Amino acid sequence: MKARRTEAKAVSVLALGGAGLMLAGCASMPTRGEVRPVSATQGADSQVRVYGVPPAPNASPSEIVGGFLEAMTSDDPQLSTARQYLTAEAAKSWKPGSKVTVLSSGLGRSPEKPDKLDKQPEAPRFKLTGDKVATVDERNAYQPEPGGVPFEQHLQLVREGNEWRISELPDGLVLSESDFQRIFLPVNKYYFASGTLVADPVYVRQRTDPDSRMDKMTQTVQSLLDGPSKWLGPVVSSSFPTGTALKEGTKSLSYDAQNTLRVPLNDKADNVAEPQCQKMATQLMYTVRDLTSSRVARVELVRPDKSVLCGVDESLAASIANRVPTPRHQYYIDQHKLLRVSLPSDPEQSFEQAVPVGGPLAGAPQLKVGTAAVAYEEKRAGVVSEDGHSLYTVSLATGGPLPAPVLTSRVKNGLSAPSWDGRGDLWVADRDPQNQVLWRIPGGTGTPQRVDVAGLDGRRIEELRISSDGVRIALLLSTSGARKELYIGRVERPEATGGGKVAVRELRPAAPQMADVTAMSWAPRGRLLVVGRESEGVMQARYMQADGSMVAGSLPGANGLTEVAASEDEKQPVVAYSDADGIVWLPPGAQWRTVSAGGSAPVYPG
Template sequence: MLRLTALLGCGGVLLAGCASMPDSGDVHPVKASQRGDSQVRVYAVQPRKGATPDEIVTGFLEAMTSDDSNFATARSYLTDEASKRWKPEASTTVLTAAPDPGAPILSGRDNPGRSYPLYGRQIATVDSQRAYQPVTPVEYRRTIHLSEQNGPDGKQWRIDSLPPGLLLGASDFERNYVSVNKYYFASGRSVVVADPVYIRQRQDPVTRQDPVTQAVSALLAGPTDWLAPVVESRFPAGTALRKGTRSLEFDERNGLKVPLNEKASSVGRPQCTKMAAQILFTLKDLSSARVDQVELLRANGSQLCVLGSGQAEEYAPDHGSGRLDSQYFVDEEDRLALLASGSKDAAEPHNVPGPFGDGRLRMSRVAVARDEQTAAAVSMDAGKLYVASILTGSELRTPVVTSSGGQAENRLSSPSWDGRGDLWVADRNPSDPGLMRVPGGTGTPQDVRIVPGVDGARIEAVKVSADGVRIALLLTKDGTTTLKIGRVERHGPEDDPAVTVTELRPAAPHLETVTAVSWAGPSRLVVVGKESGGVQQVRYIQTDGSTAPNSILPGLNQVRSVAASDDESRPLVAYSQEDGIVRLPAGANWQTLVKSGTSPVYPG
């Protein structure tokens, strides 16, 4: 990591934090979001004696991008009263670029001073729970007001009114924050569900906690409001780290000791084991830490329980499926074919046993169950959905769902299997549209309510997560297809619940239209789409709508479908009208597997 300690020359004319120290040339202010290096640290600079109002505004905006203790330097640009009111930890507004101060406006007699409009284009908000909430890019305008105050050296300009929370350009946000998945258990099940939040990449300015401790603290604080109705934490209510904990201790075997407060001191071993599993999953993808086991400690320092990372895997959404995570597709004769799993080179595909592979059913779309024993196929005319074994020969039974739409595009969507073994499909019939769930893949289809509704949009595609509590929907309205994520809620008896999809939220508001989507891990999707005026892209997005740097994948033309495994080490596969069935191994370009074929899928 580049650590910049030399601050000489940063004072005076340059009030913004320094990102480098040239040894020649003129000195110029640097707008925060012009920096692209996420490893650069910005050190804020106190206002100089006699600083002008312009310098105060510029210096404060830059100081918000640093991570000094309790934002002390940023507060030095505020009046005492404004500093007391300002809560930078309460929210963060994310703009496409650093906020741009406009020309000052003189205030009236009732509030003498100067007002500076702040301009930008807002793309997201991060709330007090650290949850990222994207918005369709919208113009941002707020105001900073300055007044003259009595200081130790006479009159000085200071900010007495400002927008709430932090205000950052996208590149500064990416430099200071990192996405982390907290994990909770799906309600009534021993399966973990990812809940993405953002924590500081380095020490948190307010709590002074390092990233590992921040992640654990965020986990103990409970799930975000959006996910809370469908998950449970195994930590007793009120559980927190022992008071004053800013850093957690690792031993020589990559074991992490986690001291808890009195709320957790009396839990039994089975509950404690699940508590430790939540921590292990939460820290698994945090690059700053390798945790092989977690030891939970009571408030008095005695041991509650110990759990190794391998033991925690029994709570993964795909545990016990026995799957090979193979790649499947519909071949040129409209049959289900299998590509060899795990091979580095393109292997000759072969058809699966049974009616889906021997030609008895010509299919247009397919979904393979997560245990890879059965599959669901949509007929060529998209009017019927069948389920059959793909391990042994069997009869082609009556369809489990039938659509009466007039044309193929107004009939059934591609199906999707959730981690519970249920099958999902949408009927796109304009006169009788709906989302359906087939319990166990063979039960009586049940209508799934969407609350609130989809506002006249048509469901084009359905993808359910492995944990079964989140669903991705492609919705078309007025010629535009957008991606939304919904929460799957179940109420009533376990063997016959009423299922609803609630609180749909945009997952890719920056994309003008989305062509295809697939789950690509616990809280990640791969999408095919394009921005306004742009070209088609294949890219990763988080389920909260945020995007990581370098998330755009190598170019591929005329992509119609894409598939990813829940195992993020497995390559992507896609169907391109130009190149056929292709895959993207890590660190390589797209490779053609089969020239003729469509609808590539992983189990799910």
């Protein structure tokens, strides 16, 4: 039960198959858990809805403030009840959709000058306080605040007629984490980087937006048309011409009986060529596909005169999206050899026996493999020697002698595990205390290039994983102590930024809830799978959005996991290393299964 519910109660409505059950008081909502997609069409809604209560006659200033804060957390589509606590002028000017401030818990409130409140009843003023953990900006992007920062705002009250009302207040909403997760839905919108689709995570309201009056699918599409988030914007682009928007008056989008979604646009896109139009439709296809209970089979863009501009089906969109191929194998190291396991077509089927990879590694007993990464096409591998001194790029398809190392560290255990991006570049960190460097090896065999990482502030890169799209890199950073924190940086390349060297910019916390992170991997839909522990908590494995927000419950039985890998194909099992059981698999919807009692360092291609 949330605090401060006594001054202004809320009404919850639980809809069951269209029948409503009215519940007085507040609703207890889960603070964690995967948000499941629902149909874009209007149907029965089984979620609890919370509505505020209008101000009572002759309510005191304190009751007005409490009632307004309660109503601000309600599911009232236009927040009309919350506006009843405002003066007529403030109700018209308030823009609750402009931003969201997320607090770790509820708001504290107090009269700014309690000793003078009774002496100055004509102008009471209240101070709101809390610990801010994140904000959501005007482009729906989530920005975490690591460790929380103090929050303070003020509400001014005046007499309007014979009643107290709020006359001055900041724009936007202020919500606790639990209310935020109940009201808002995490979605990905998609943009292009070097011909590959890149996920840009944002949050939209589960129901009608109070400012635009759009449903959640329409909000998501409009957010896509508005452009990428500020953080990702420098390295991605949209195929939609500048100024493209939904046709005026569009508040709801739905698909027909053939699962075709038609999106009406304004005239800014009327004359685009077919290839560009198909890229626009592909961005839409991937953006809306997780918002519906049944998969959208086709997306069509429609001109203002209702003629079809172009359309794409799933097959054409997949070819335009240029995503990395589905993995055929999973890999791990056993007795300093790189082994591979064929992935069954059905994850519930028995897995095959692991076999050594081919190529020079098969005939190189002198090389003891410590860590490895396999390129997405599964024809090459980057392997680091067991002593951490040398990085090799080897073929897995053709034999021959072991090539010379492409990179060497001066110190033992200097090189981290390598990682491939979908462009065919190999990334590795040299942890030499005297010369810490993030390296990129173009094409896996080119001259190593030093990558500038802004914002390290003395921290050391312990591990890294580059995203398949090549525009984000996950870095596990440590200070002089043993604690490790996970950050994501934006990868800026010369072709995207107009010159200069490849660099990593604007590090941001990727798992701010975790006090210590042990392992991580990129996962489906641009997410991260993170193994770690919250402050004074147990070890757990959780999915995180790339923006640092938590969107799913923990995986079962995560205690004891020290390494983890996930495929971008969500049909494939999570693979991990457990101190007790060795290499283990977690098929979707199942329990952990042992693959090999021996072995370590499990990886998927990437």
